[in-house]
Amino acid sequence: MLQLRPNCECCNKDLPPESEEAMMCSFECTFCRSCATGVLAGKCPNCGGELVSRPRRPAGKLLKYPASTERVYKPQGCKTAA
Numbered sequence: 001m002l003q004l005r006p007n008c009e010c011c012n013k014d015l016p017p018e019s020e021e022a023m024m025c026s027f028e029c030t031f032c033r034s035c036a037t038g039v040l041a042g043k044c045p046n047c048g049g050e051l052v053s054r055p056r057r058p059a060g061k062l063l064k065y066p067a068s069t070e071r072v073y074k075p076q077g078c079k080t081a082a
C-alpha cells in the first residue's frame with residue numbers, strides 16, 4: 001500500500017490525502033507541487049527518481065486504509081538540489 005505522507009519534505013506544507021498538490025517518487029518521498037516543480041525540477045532529492053502526482057485515495061478507503069501521519073521533513077535535501 002502506498003504511504004500517503006502528511007507533508008512536504010522540503011517546506012513542511014500540509015498535504016492531506018485529498019490534496020491535488022502532492023507529488024511523490026517511487027519510494028514515496030513526498031513533496032508539494034511548488035517544491036517538486038520549482039526547486040527540485042521534477043526530481044527527488046533523496047533518490048534521484050522522478051516526481052509524479054500522487055493519486056488520491058477514495059475517502060471511503062481512507063477509513064480502512066488511513067493515510068500516514070508520520071511527518072518526514074528534510075529541508076537540507078532540498079537545498080542541495082537547487
Ligand SMILES: [Zn+2]
Pocket residue numbers: 008009010011012013031032033034035036
Ligand atoms: Zn513544499
Ligand SMILES: [Zn+2]
Pocket residue numbers: 025026027028029044045046047048049
Ligand atoms: Zn525519492
